Amino acid sequence: MLRTSLIPTSHHRPHLLSFPLLHLRRKNTLKMARSALDEMTNSGAFDRTPSTFRNFISKDPASRFPAESGRYHLYISYACPWASRCLSYLKIKGLEKVISFTSVKPIWERTNENDEHMGWVFPASNDEEPGAEPDPLHSARSVRELYEIASTNYSGKYTVPVLWDKKLQTIVSNESAEIIRMFNTEFNDLAKNASLDLYPTSLQGKIDEVNEWVYSDLNNGVYKCGFARKQEPYEEATEKLYQALDKCEGILSKQRYMCGNSVTEADIRLFVTLIRFDEVYAVHFKCNKKLLREYPNVFNYTKDIFQIPGISSSVNMEHIKKHYYGSHPSINPFGIIPVGPNIDFSSPHDRQRFGS
Numbered sequence: 001m002l003r004t005s006l007i008p009t010s011h012h013r014p015h016l017l018s019f020p021l022l023h024l025r026r027k028n029t030l031k032m033a034r035s036a037l038d039e040m041t042n043s044g045a046f047d048r049t050p051s052t053f054r055n056f057i058s059k060d061p062a063s064r065f066p067a068e069s070g071r072y073h074l075y076i077s078y079a080c081p082w083a084s085r086c087l088s089y090l091k092i093k094g095l096e097k098v099i100s101f102t103s104v105k106p107i108w109e110r111t112n113e114n115d116e117h118m119g120w121v122f123p124a125s126n127d128e129e130p131g132a133e134p135d136p137l138h139s140a141r142s143v144r145e146l147y148e149i150a151s152t153n154y155s156g157k158y159t160v161p162v163l164w165d166k167k168l169q170t171i172v173s174n175e176s177a178e179i180i181r182m183f184n185t186e187f188n189d190l191a192k193n194a195s196l197d198l199y200p201t202s203l204q205g206k207i208d209e210v211n212e213w214v215y216s217d218l219n220n221g222v223y224k225c226g227f228a229r230k231q232e233p234y235e236e237a238t239e240k241l242y243q244a245l246d247k248c249e250g251i252l253s254k255q256r257y258m259c260g261n262s263v264t265e266a267d268i269r270l271f272v273t274l275i276r277f278d279e280v281y282a283v284h285f286k287c288n289k290k291l292l293r294e295y296p297n298v299f300n301y302t303k304d305i306f307q308i309p310g311i312s313s314s315v316n317m318e319h320i321k322k323h324y325y326g327s328h329p330s331i332n333p334f335g336i337i338p339v340g341p342n343i344d345f346s347s348p349h350d351r352q353r354f355g356s
């Protein structure tokens with residue numbers, strides 16, 4: 001069986017060569033993190049480990065991973081914001097008939113009887129957990145098993161998303177930021193919505209700039225708040241989080257989307273965090289200084305993105321709530337799921353005031 005190299009093979013994208021060992025040294029551990037709950041520095045701050053499989057699908061038929069209909073499968077969890085951004089792309093680009101997908105169950109379980117690892121697992125049948133399905137390709141019990149099929153010596157985290165190549169029986173990529181770029185451009189000969197470009201050349205500089213602070217202070221920022229084990233890193237992360245939300249509110253009071261008056265990658269990346277904010281992060285990750293609903297522009301904007309055709313089907317709030325409240329016993333030992341607030345993101349918004 002062909003194995004995918006664990007060293008990034010992104011020779012045409014050299015800036016992506018961020019070898020994980022540097023991070024490991026900083027964390028004073030020679031073992032890679034097995035789960036997000038292990039990703040702590042000595043100061044009690046949360047520090048996310050980089051992804052490992054970094055191959056690219058290309059529209060060039062001669063490439064190792066050419067864009068072909070029916071060849072690739074996307075494994076996701078509806079709960080996970082990184083996986084959800086890939087699913088959002090699959091839907092809005094009209095790739096449902098080209099790339100199949102499967103969601104795991106929302107609550108982490110033991111992945112192997114021989115050790116304590118907790119992670120993503122598949123249901124045994126279609127009825128076990130609405131939205132989740134058994135693995136259609138290998139009947140794997142866990143996402144961990146997929147990584148073990150792809151590589152015999154993998155020792156990192158068993159994360160979703162996983163973009164799987166059915167032909168070479170391996171993982172193409174487990175980095176959502178790169179999977180969405182592939183979905184945006186490389187399948188355009190097969191996509192129903194090929195003309196939608198969420199990373200147009202003219203806006204790339206702007207999108208990259210927004211992505212940078214949105215990633216560190218919001219997407220990852222909520223995790224830094226929630227997983228902090230000391231007061232100081234929690235407060236530092238909270239301060240940056242609310243500065244970033246205030247900045248979004250300012251931008252969105254002047255224009256419909258984050259990079260102007262057309263929707264871009266920056267909006268999809270921001271949306272996956274905003275949609276989880278009041279339902280989960282405000283309570284579970286202690287992001288309660290202000291709620292999303294208290295930011296009129298950001299709140300209406302979240303509804304606006306939710307109502308883009310295809311997006312609402314990438315949001316499964318039941319999985320989202322079950323996962324966070326049920327999978328982090330160090331934060332929520334009894335796994336109680338708060339009953340509220342059940343926001344209706346399909347209700348009217350005021351964003352048409354900027355034009356459509």
Ligand SMILES: N[C@@H](CCC(=O)N[C@@H](CS)C(=O)NCC(=O)O)C(=O)O
Pocket residue numbers: 034035036037050051079080081082083118119157158159160161174175176177
């Ligand atoms: N860099 C990855 C991050 C993915 C990630 O952290 N996924 C989380 C779920 S939200 C996961 O699968 N965690 C499993 C674990 O921590 O063991 C990406 O953006 O694709």
